[in-house]
Amino acid sequence: xxxxxxxxxxxxxxxxxxxxxxxxxxxxxxxxxxxxxxxxxxxxxxxxxxxxxxxxxxxxxxxxxxxxxxxxxxxxxxxxxxxxxxxxxxxxxxxxxxxxxxxxxxxxxxxxxxxxxxxxxxxxxxxxxxxxxxxxxxxxxxxxxxxxxxxxxxxxxxxxxxxxxxxxxxxxxxxxxxxxxxxxxxxxxxxxxxxxxxxxxxxxxxxxxxxxxxxxxxxxxxxxxxxxxxxxxxxxxxxxxxxxxxxxxxxxxxxxxxxxxxxxxxxxxxxxxxxxxxxxxxxxxxxxxxxxxxxxxxxxxxxxxxxxxxxxxxxxxxxxxxx
Ligand SMILES: NC(=O)c1ccc[n+]([C@@H]2O[C@H](COP(=O)([O-])OP(=O)(O)OC[C@H]3O[C@@H](n4cnc5c(N)ncnc54)[C@H](O)[C@@H]3O)[C@@H](O)[C@H]2O)c1
Numbered sequence: 001x002x003x004x005x006x007x008x009x010x011x012x013x014x015x016x017x018x019x020x021x022x023x024x025x026x027x028x029x030x031x032x033x034x035x036x037x038x039x040x041x042x043x044x045x046x047x048x049x050x051x052x053x054x055x056x057x058x059x060x061x062x063x064x065x066x067x068x069x070x071x072x073x074x075x076x077x078x079x080x081x082x083x084x085x086x087x088x089x090x091x092x093x094x095x096x097x098x099x100x101x102x103x104x105x106x107x108x109x110x111x112x113x114x115x116x117x118x119x120x121x122x123x124x125x126x127x128x129x130x131x132x133x134x135x136x137x138x139x140x141x142x143x144x145x146x147x148x149x150x151x152x153x154x155x156x157x158x159x160x161x162x163x164x165x166x167x168x169x170x171x172x173x174x175x176x177x178x179x180x181x182x183x184x185x186x187x188x189x190x191x192x193x194x195x196x197x198x199x200x201x202x203x204x205x206x207x208x209x210x211x212x213x214x215x216x217x218x219x220x221x222x223x224x225x226x227x228x229x230x231x232x233x234x235x236x237x238x239x240x241x242x243x244x245x246x247x248x249x250x251x252x253x254x255x256x257x258x259x260x261x262x263x264x265x266x267x268x269x270x271x272x273x274x275x276x277x278x279x280x281x282x283x284x285x286x287x288x289x290x291x292x293x294x295x296x297x298x299x300x301x302x303x304x305x306x307x308x309x310x311x312x313x314x315x316x317x318x319x320x321x322x323x
Contacts, residue, residue: 001024001025001026001027001063001064001065001066002019002024002025002026002027002065002066002067002068002069002235003026003027003028003029003059003060003063003065003067003068003069004016004019004026004027004028004029004043004068004069004071005028005029005030005050005068005069005070005071005072005098006029006030006035006070006071006072006073006113007026007028007029007030007035007039007040007043007045007069007071008028008030008032008035008036008037008039008040008045009030009034009035009039009071009072010169010179010180010181010182010224011071011113011166011169011224011227011228012028012030012035012069012071012072012113013035013036013039013040013041013178014173014178014224014225014227014228015069015071015227015228015231015232016028016039016040016041016043017041017173017178017228018225018228018229018231018232019231019232020041020042020043022232026043026044027043027044027045027046027059027063027065028040028043028044028045028046029046029048029050029055029056029059029072030045030046030047030048030072031047031048031049031050031072032047034075034182034183036181036323037323038322038323039178039323044063046059049094050072050090050094050095050097050098051089051090051093051094051097052097053097053100053101056097056098056101057101057104059101060101060102060104060105060107061105065105065107066107066109067107067109067110067111067235067238068098068102068107068109068110068111069111069113069231069235070095070098070110070111070112070113071113072090072094073090073091073094073113073142074086074087074090074091074139075139075186076139076184076186077117077137077139077140077186077280077282077283078186078280078281078282080137080138080139080142080282081137081138081281081282084138087138087139087142088138088142088145091139091142091143091146092142092145092146092149095112095146095149095150096146096149099149099150099153099159102159103153103157103159108158108159108160109160109161109235109238110150110153110159110160110161110162110238111161111162111163111164111231111234111235111238112146112147112150112161112162112163112164113164113166114143114146114147114163114164114165114166114246115139115140115143115165115166116165116166116167116168116220116248116250116287116289117135117137117139117140117143118133118135118140118143118144118147118165119131119132119133119134119135119140119165119284119287120133120134120135120136120140120284121134121136121284121285121286122134125286125287125288126220126250126288126289126290127248127287127288127289127290128248128290128292128293129165129246129247129248129290129293133147136282136284137281137282138282139282140282147163147246150163150244151244154242154243154244155243155244158242159244160238160241160242160243161238161243161244161245162234162237162238162244162245162246162247163244163245163246163247164227164230164231164234164246164247164249164294165246165247165248165249165289166222166227166249166250167219167220167221167222167248167249167250167287167288167289168187168219168220168221168222168287169187169221169222169223169224169227170187170189170221170222170223170224170310170311170314171189171223171224171225171304171310171311171313171314172224172313172314172316172317172318173225173313173317174225174313174316176316176317176320176322177322178317178322179313179314179317179318179321179322180224180314180317181321181323188219188257188260189260189264189310189311189314190314190318191203192260192261192264192272193264193268193311193314193315193318194318195272195273196264196265196268196270196272196315197268197318197319201273202272202273202274202275203261203272203273203274203275204274204275204277205257205258205261205274205275205276205277206257206277206278206279206280206283207277207278207279207280207283207285208276209279210279210285210286211285212256212285212286213256214256214258214259216256216257216258217256217257217283217284217285217286218254218255218256218257218285218286218287218288219254219255219257219260219286219287220250220251220252220253220254220287220288220289221250221251221253221254221255221307221310222249222250222251222253222302222304223251223302223303223304223310223313225303225304226249226251226300226302226303226304227249229300229303230247230249230294230298230300233294233298233299233300234247234298237297237298245297247291247293247294247297247298247300248289248290248291248293248294249289249291249294249300250288250289250291251291251302251304251305252289252291252302252305253305253307253310254288255307261274263307263308263311264311264315266308267308267311267312267315268315
């Protein structure tokens with residue numbers, strides 16, 4: 001059985017669905033602080049906080065868990081700048097609770113949802129896994145601290161682990177069954193789609209004076225289905241490989257915020273009113289992935305390579321969200 005923490009959230013729920021589709025038994029631990037009960041599908045759900053040591057221990061005592069995929073983190077960069085303690089508590093201490101329970105029960109397979117935020121704002125792009133880890137916001141710092149904790153556990157008591165450093169997750173299930181729903185929403189595509197649907201008057205572009213060709217931030221995108229698939233491959237690889245390995249996940253789709261807006265306009269057929277706003281603290285100008293390692297070592301490929309197709313899935317979902 002696989003424990004998926006944060007399995008009621010945007011990316012975790014895709015991983016649950018992917019694992020269930022191939023016949024794995026799954027139990028989800030999620031406090032539903034930003035996740036949705038409906039997103040869990042037919043997997044078992046334990047509503048609990050990953051920081052609650054007793055609740056985490058109970059899950060390991062009750063279920064025959066063999067592997068853990070750990071998604072349950074706080075994810076808002078600007079909030080992490082304002083309230084770093086909250087981020088260290090959930091993203092670091094919560095993870096340590098999990099590792100302690102795993103060690104106690106002799107469970108050694110662990111996949112962690114890391115992030116491009118570990119790299120901070122590197123000058124050299126695309127970014128490979130060997131780039132220095134120099135986060136520029138508390139969110140990214142919690143990812144580095146917890147990756148280091150995992151690496152230590154691998155050396156110290158034989159944990160087998162992979163940290164998947166996603167760049168920007170995007171899109172929804174092509175069949176419209178699950179998709180992204182965050183309150184508040186901080187990701188550019190769903191916000192742009194909300195503007196297209198008339199839910200907001202305009203779209204704020206945070207920073208138009210970055211050292212990039214059009215002055216707005218550039219990001220690399222990857223469809224959530226492809227991220228979920230990477231989890232399955234990484235879990236399978238742990239059967240034959242010990243130690244710790246980090247993998248970047250990006251689909252090779254690199255776009256500026258203005259280019260994202262254009263793509264959303266073309267998919268939705270709406271012109272989006274845009275307001276140039278000040279930069280957000282903690283936002284690096286450019287994040288472009290070198291994902292060679294995961295392609296070569298795990299045979300991962302992105303099925304979604306056309307950005308407009310990704311936006312189409314998200315648009316379909318946003319018009320008829322199921323939760
Ligand atoms: N969305 C992205 O583009 C992106 C990029 C890089 C990395 N990540 C990482 O992927 C993971 C999932 O991100 P997401 O976008 O699906 O976020 P999300 O907020 O949709 O999902 C997180 C889930 O964890 C749960 N959770 C939060 N705190 C918890 C706690 N203390 N105890 C138990 N459950 C808790 C939430 O209820 C939610 O269901 C996170 O670790 C995030 O840092 C996301």
